[in-house]
Amino acid sequence: MPDFVSDKPTAGLLAGRRVLVTGAARGLGLAFATAIAEAGGRVAMADILAERVNESAAALQARGLDVVPFQLDLNDPASVQACAAAAIEALGGLDGLVNNGAVTDSGGRDLTALDVPTWDRVMNVNVRGTWLMTAACTPALRASGRGAVINLASDTPLWGAPNLLAYVASKGAIIAMTRSLARELGDASVTVNAVAPGLTLVEATEYVPQHRHDLYRNQRAIPREQVPDDVCGAVLFALSDLARFVTGQTLAVNGGFVMH
Incomplete structure (x- = not known):
C-alpha cells in the first residue's frame, strides 16, 4: 500500500x-475517514451500520486507500472493547482516535416532551461511548x-x-x-481536542426543519450551507504534528455562526 494516494x-x-x-x-x-486516508493515514472505520460501513470501506479500498471496516455499537460496552481491540490489532497500534459516533434522537422536543429512555440512550452513546472508547484506546x-484524540462536539452547546x-447536554x-x-x-x-461543527448537510441532519437551516445560513459570517469537507481540515490538523502542542481546546467550525 502506498504511503498516500x-x-x-x-x-x-x-x-x-x-x-x-x-x-x-x-x-x-x-x-x-476519507480525508485521513487521502492524507496518508491507515484508517479503521467503525460503525453500527455494518453493511454500510463495509460498503463505504470497499469504495475507498477500490481507490487504493488503506482502510478497514469494523462493526461497533457505542451503546454496548462489550462492543466498544471488542472494536478497539480488533482495530488496534489490525492496524498494529494506534496513533489517533476520532470519536465521531453519536445519536441525536431528542430533536424537535422540548424538555417536557423528552423522555427518560431517549435521554439515557443519547447519554450512553454520546458520552459514555466516548469515554469507553477513549479508555480502551488509551494504552x-x-x-x-x-497520540491524538479528537472528540466531535457541536456548536449547539x-x-x-x-x-x-439531550443532544446539547451530551455535546456540552x-x-x-x-x-x-x-x-x-x-x-x-x-x-485531546474537540471539534464543534455547525449544522452540516449530511444524512443525519435531514430531519432538521428548514427554518433551522435558514437560521444557520443567514447568521453565519460566511453565509452558506456547511458541508462535511468544511470540517475535515480541523480534524486533520488536530491529528497531525502541526498540533503537537495544542490540547484541551474546542475549535468551532461553523462559518462564524458561533465565534468561540
Missing part, C-alpha cells in the same frame, strides 16, 4: 498514522508517542440550541471531558 495539499500529512474513526459509515465520519495511544436538550459534556482528558493524557504527549 492523493494530489490534495494534505497528501502525506498523516503518512503512516493509524487512526480509528467511529461513526464512519456515512456523513461526517466517512468524510473524516495504544500512550505507546504511540504521538455554545449557543444553547433549543428543543434538542464532550467539551468538558475533552479538557479533563487532555490533562490526564498529556503526560504521554497524547493531545
Whole structure:
C-alpha cells in the first residue's frame, strides 16, 4: 500500500498514522475517514451500520486507500472493547482516535416532551461511548508517542440550541471531558481536542426543519450551507504534528455562526 494516494495539499500529512474513526459509515465520519486516508493515514472505520460501513470501506479500498471496516455499537460496552481491540490489532497500534459516533434522537422536543429512555440512550452513546472508547484506546495511544484524540462536539452547546436538550447536554459534556482528558493524557504527549461543527448537510441532519437551516445560513459570517469537507481540515490538523502542542481546546467550525 502506498504511503498516500492523493494530489490534495494534505497528501502525506498523516503518512503512516493509524487512526480509528467511529461513526464512519456515512456523513461526517466517512468524510473524516476519507480525508485521513487521502492524507496518508491507515484508517479503521467503525460503525453500527455494518453493511454500510463495509460498503463505504470497499469504495475507498477500490481507490487504493488503506482502510478497514469494523462493526461497533457505542451503546454496548462489550462492543466498544471488542472494536478497539480488533482495530488496534489490525492496524498494529494506534496513533489517533476520532470519536465521531453519536445519536441525536431528542430533536424537535422540548424538555417536557423528552423522555427518560431517549435521554439515557443519547447519554450512553454520546458520552459514555466516548469515554469507553477513549479508555480502551488509551494504552495504544500512550505507546504511540504521538497520540491524538479528537472528540466531535457541536456548536449547539455554545449557543444553547433549543428543543434538542439531550443532544446539547451530551455535546456540552464532550467539551468538558475533552479538557479533563487532555490533562490526564498529556503526560504521554497524547493531545485531546474537540471539534464543534455547525449544522452540516449530511444524512443525519435531514430531519432538521428548514427554518433551522435558514437560521444557520443567514447568521453565519460566511453565509452558506456547511458541508462535511468544511470540517475535515480541523480534524486533520488536530491529528497531525502541526498540533503537537495544542490540547484541551474546542475549535468551532461553523462559518462564524458561533465565534468561540
